[in-house]
Every structure is written in C-alpha cells, then in structure tokens.
Amino acid sequence: MVAIAMGSRSDWETMKHTAEILRDLAVPHTVHVLSAHRTPDRMLDFAREAADHGYRVIVAGAGGAAHLPGMMATVTLLPVIGVPVLSAALQGLDSLLSIVQMPGGIPVATMAIGRAGAINAGLLAAEILALQDDGIRERLAAYRENLRRTVIQSEEAVREAWQTQGASE
Numbered sequence: 001m002v003a004i005a006m007g008s009r010s011d012w013e014t015m016k017h018t019a020e021i022l023r024d025l026a027v028p029h030t031v032h033v034l035s036a037h038r039t040p041d042r043m044l045d046f047a048r049e050a051a052d053h054g055y056r057v058i059v060a061g062a063g064g065a066a067h068l069p070g071m072m073a074t075v076t077l078l079p080v081i082g083v084p085v086l087s088a089a090l091q092g093l094d095s096l097l098s099i100v101q102m103p104g105g106i107p108v109a110t111m112a113i114g115r116a117g118a119i120n121a122g123l124l125a126a127e128i129l130a131l132q133d134d135g136i137r138e139r140l141a142a143y144r145e146n147l148r149r150t151v152i153q154s155e156e157a158v159r160e161a162w163q164t165q166g167a168s169e
C-alpha cells in the first residue's frame, strides 16, 4: 500500500521511523533504496509502475540535493510525501528546500526535517489510506488518544519534579 523510498542506505536511520509508524498502524508497506542521481532509470521505472503494483502512496526521503521525491512525483499520479533527511553540511536546509520548492503542477507534500518528518510522513500516508479504510482510521484515532494521554502524563511528571525540587530547596 505504501512504498517508502530513500536515496541511500544512509537515510534508513531517518526513514525507519516511517516504517515503524506504519508497522504500528498495521499499514502494509515496502522499503526501497532508489536514487534520482545514482539509479535514475530504476527510480523512474519504480515510480511509473507503482500504481499498477498496488501502491497508493509513496513516501520518499533524501538528503542534500534531494531530487528523489520530486522526480518520483513527476512520473506518477500517486500522492508523494517528501522527507528532508538531515544533512551534515547544511543541517537539512538543503534537503528541505530541494523538496519543498516544486514547480506548480507537480506537488510533493513536504514534511519537517529528520525524524519528526519521517514519523509524520507515515501518519499522513495512513490518513490518506484511512479515507477508504475504517481499520486504519480507528488505529489512527487510538494513536491520537495515546498521544493525548502521554502529554497529560508528562505534565504531571513535570509538576512532580518541580514539587520535589521545591521541597529540597
């Protein structure tokens, strides 16, 4: 259902977070290393055939001159979600701008840089699929509820820490 593509093996540390969230939501997905620069024909073939192979959303993560999401979007009508991978030289700003500044006509839904972006890419892909899948929608609702509870618990933990600190001073 979801294809997760990355420009290099080195992007896996980031893109594994997309795979993890999709696994937690029981959304079928596959992972691929494809590069617009290093394996252009393979990347274009994959994106061209993705819809016929049953994929519904493509998540593509890359760093630096991150042309992968945009080039995949060029040859498919599937929604493409881009994840800017944190780069050493420019802290991911290069990746972000390479992905977000698409010319009008060929959209890529651009996420935040790095881990949070990779998690959100998985969630957004699941939200798109949930439009036609009640099971995924229910699991997304449970994820949100869990998030809500975690924040409330964290507030309690912060207050407890503050009270303990106050008592020891």
Ligand SMILES: Nc1c(C(=O)O)ncn1[C@@H]1O[C@H](COP(=O)(O)O)[C@@H](O)[C@H]1O
Residues within 6 Å of the ligand: 006, 007, 008, 009, 010, 011, 034, 035, 036, 037, 038, 061, 062, 063, 064, 065, 066, 067, 068, 069, 085
């Ligand atoms: N941006 C792209 C593309 C592409 O856009 O197709 N292919 C590889 N790369 C990026 O090069 C960075 C360094 O790659 P290496 O670690 O393999 O040298 C990676 O973040 C990758 O996404």
